[in-house]
Amino acid sequence: EVAVLRLGHRPGRDDRMTTHVGLTARALGADRVILPENATQSRETVRDITERFGGPFEAELTDSPYGLVRDWDGRVVHLTMYGQEVQTVEAEIRTAHREAPILVVVGAEKVPFDVYEAADWNVGVTNQPHSEVAGLAVFLDRLLEGEELEREWEEADRRVIPRSTGKRVEPADDAGDTDRGSNGR
Ligand code: SAM
Numbered sequence: 001e002v003a004v005l006r007l008g009h010r011p012g013r014d015d016r017m018t019t020h021v022g023l024t025a026r027a028l029g030a031d032r033v034i035l036p037e038n039a040t041q042s043r044e045t046v047r048d049i050t051e052r053f054g055g056p057f058e059a060e061l062t063d064s065p066y067g068l069v070r071d072w073d074g075r076v077v078h079l080t081m082y083g084q085e086v087q088t089v090e091a092e093i094r095t096a097h098r099e100a101p102i103l104v105v106v107g108a109e110k111v112p113f114d115v116y117e118a119a120d121w122n123v124g125v126t127n128q129p130h131s132e133v134a135g136l137a138v139f140l141d142r143l144l145e146g147e148e149l150e151r152e153w154e155e156a157d158r159r160v161i162p163r164s165t166g167k168r169v170e171p172a173d174d175a176g177d178t179d180r181g182s183n184g185r
Contacts, residue, residue, distance in 0.1 A: 001074070001101035002030040002143065004136065007065050007115065008108035009036040020133045021106060022046035022059055028140040029148025030104070032058035036065060054153030054172065066114065074101030075120045079135040080111065083122030090142045093121060097143060104139060106132035 004025040009018050018035060019042040025033040026046065035043050039061065046059040062068055069076055075096045096102065105115060116122050125135040140148060153159070156172040 001032075002097070002104065002140070003101065004030045004033045004104045004106065005062075005065060005068060006033065006035050006039070006106055006108070006132070007111055009039040009042070010108065011038055011041075014039075014108050015041060017108065017131070017133065018042040019045045021136060023049060024133050024137050025104075025140070026050060026055075026057040026059075027148075028137055029144045029151060030140060031056070032060060034060050034062050034065070034068065037061045037063045052157050053159075054156030056154060066112075069103065069105060069115055069118050072101075072103045074103060076103045076105060076118060077139070078105040078111070078115055078119035078122045079125065079132065079139055080107070080116070080122050081124050081127050081129050082116075083124040083127075085127070086123050086125050086139060086142055089121050089123055093123075094143060094145070096120070102143070104136065106136055108132070 004021065006018055006021045008014070018039045022033040022035065022042055023046060026049070033046060043059045043061055046057075050057045050059070075093070077093060093102070105111075105119065107115075123139065125138045153172075158169050159172040161168040161170055
């Protein structure tokens with residue numbers, strides 16, 4: 001299992017970024033995202049996309065993000081520009097992932113030092129400042145070695161047909177899509 005925890009959410013200012021953490025977690029192979037309790041709008045958006053484009057993927061809220069990090073029954077990866085280089089630790093983390101659920105933690109503003117200490121790995125996707133969305137995307141791709149790109153989506157209403165030009169979206173109609181094929185969305 002791979003879960004992504006978003007720490008911190010300033011309503012208004014962080015709405016898009018928090019939503020994009022959720023959408024990126026879903027698209028790039030995590031099983032669920034856990035958002036701060038005030039990020040209800042972002043959770044709704046992620047759930048709505050999952051309803052339309054498929055899953056399985058869970059979007060949850062927590063009122064105790066630090067408790068979740070502390071009590072996680074598995075291994076914790078905190079993404080930070082100050083951490084060890086992803087290319088140095090990725091193999092070790094992949095090995096751990098075969099045996100235990102991984103919690104990937106990303107911040108918004110300053111992350112308390114407790115999180116650095118609670119993490120099994122503090123991982124930098126480069127040691128340059130950038131974005132939680134970019135860091136998460138590269139990290140998940142390294143963890144899952146590109147297999148996330150081949151994923152089949154279940155219970156989707158619709159599916160994008162890849163095109164060299166233009167946009168094509170069709171109702172999803174494969175075996176996994178038994179009960180939501182034609183609700184008009
Ligand atoms: N300045 C804040 C601090 O010192 O904790 C971080 C702000 S940054 C905009 C928000 C989040 O993006 C960070 O908490 C981290 O999870 C992620 N991030 C930014 N740069 C990163 C990097 N080079 N590698 C991994 N994650 C990064």
